[in-house]
Amino acid sequence: MKFSCEKYILQSAVMTASRAAAAKSPLPALEGLLIKAGAGVSVTGYDLKKGIYTTIEADVARPGSAVFSAKLFVEMIRRMPDGIVTVEVGENGGATVRCGRAEYAFIAMDTEDYPELPAVDYTEAVSIPQKLLREMIDGTIFAVSTNESRPIYMGSLFDIENGELTLVSVDGYRLALRRERIEGCGPDGMRFIIPGAALTEVQRICGDNDEPVQINVGAKHVSFTIGDTVVISRRLEGEFLSYKKAIPENFRKKVKVDRAEFLSIVDRVSLIVDEKLKSPIRLIFGDGSINFLCVTPIGRAEDVCPCEGEGGDTEIGFNDRYLRDALRAAPENELTVCINTGSSPCVLLPTGEEEKFIYMILPVRLRAGNE
Numbered sequence: 001m002k003f004s005c006e007k008y009i010l011q012s013a014v015m016t017a018s019r020a021a022a023a024k025s026p027l028p029a030l031e032g033l034l035i036k037a038g039a040g041v042s043v044t045g046y047d048l049k050k051g052i053y054t055t056i057e058a059d060v061a062r063p064g065s066a067v068f069s070a071k072l073f074v075e076m077i078r079r080m081p082d083g084i085v086t087v088e089v090g091e092n093g094g095a096t097v098r099c100g101r102a103e104y105a106f107i108a109m110d111t112e113d114y115p116e117l118p119a120v121d122y123t124e125a126v127s128i129p130q131k132l133l134r135e136m137i138d139g140t141i142f143a144v145s146t147n148e149s150r151p152i153y154m155g156s157l158f159d160i161e162n163g164e165l166t167l168v169s170v171d172g173y174r175l176a177l178r179r180e181r182i183e184g185c186g187p188d189g190m191r192f193i194i195p196g197a198a199l200t201e202v203q204r205i206c207g208d209n210d211e212p213v214q215i216n217v218g219a220k221h222v223s224f225t226i227g228d229t230v231v232i233s234r235r236l237e238g239e240f241l242s243y244k245k246a247i248p249e250n251f252r253k254k255v256k257v258d259r260a261e262f263l264s265i266v267d268r269v270s271l272i273v274d275e276k277l278k279s280p281i282r283l284i285f286g287d288g289s290i291n292f293l294c295v296t297p298i299g300r301a302e303d304v305c306p307c308e309g310e311g312g313d314t315e316i317g318f319n320d321r322y323l324r325d326a327l328r329a330a331p332e333n334e335l336t337v338c339i340n341t342g343s344s345p346c347v348l349l350p351t352g353e354e355e356k357f358i359y360m361i362l363p364v365r366l367r368a369g370n371e
Helices: 007-020 068-079 130-138 196-205 259-272 320-329
Strands: 004-005 032-037 041-046 050-056 060-064 066-068 084-089 094-099 102-107 124-128 155-160 162-169 172-182 191-196 212-217 221-226 229-234 253-258 279-294 299-318 334-339 345-352 357-361
Touching: 007 032, 007 041, 007 050, 007 068, 007 084, 032 068, 032 191, 050 196, 050 212, 066 068, 068 094, 068 102, 124 130, 130 162, 130 172, 130 196, 130 212, 155 196, 172 320, 191 196, 196 229, 253 259, 253 279, 259 279, 259 299, 259 320, 259 334, 279 320, 279 334, 299 320, 299 334, 320 334, 320 357
Parallel strands: none
Antiparallel strands: 004 060, 004 084, 032 041, 032 066, 041 050, 050 229, 084 094, 094 102, 124 212, 155 162, 155 191, 162 172, 172 357, 212 221, 221 229, 253 299, 253 334, 279 299, 334 345, 345 357
16 A cells, blocks of 8 residues: 655544544554555544544555554654655555655554444435534533433434424433424434434534535434545434423523623632532522522632523522533523522523523522521
């Protein structure tokens, strides 16, 4: 195998694919990148759970394939001077990488030890602009669970119905939902769950443009085609939360707040939160204002956020991080905070008519007399 191409093109490809290579594996090949040179050059990373491969244009002098250590090859290309990089592998597995006067020589791994990527035998497909998909993932990924005892919640639900795509993440303490109407969104009633780790890579690869992401849905795997790059992920199997039933429909009190100001006050008050004791911040929803209070072994913090509406002096405790994550993800400047009681879920909605996002946060039990 022998090919040449611009350093920045090869560097971008190997960095993208390497994010799917295993950090540590009993099978050394999984810690590597599969490089194939033919009509072009493809670079593949695969850890048996997710795979990424991308194709680049290159001057191929001799077709072939080899597996390089992902960590070594990424750093090798990164440290090369700018210019044309030439990669060559001989019949004995000896590899050389040259650019200008810089040259590395090492031994490539055998391609026979590299597992094949799963084929996505898809029967259903959906297309969505890159920018929109990236925004939807960004607005929900923070609520994906990290608890391995409930693996179904370590991913996000894609729910397609009535021409709308709804993306939902839950972790037992909060729920994040984004909903968008998209054209050509595939058949109604299509539902699948994608691991958060794979969605993070999709989010990183998606650009700030309206070029389409083709999502092909198979029985056990789903592929995301983003330009010349493909991300393949296994589907998570199991019963996902019935989110429509979990979100309250009626609320005793609703107040409107400025998102940026609300977030700024949460940041200030949570400065003294004691993480070891998991100290909550206390919110008292009054008439035209929300009083914030946090008391920890570190000290005491108070602030007031103006609001529009009356909260009936409802007192609710929150995990500051959960509240902050939802406020940062909300794509509107004005939010409606919906509450019932101090022990009921709090829901953040857009103030406009369309509910394109919903964030639900479970309260923290407050100790009586705690100030």
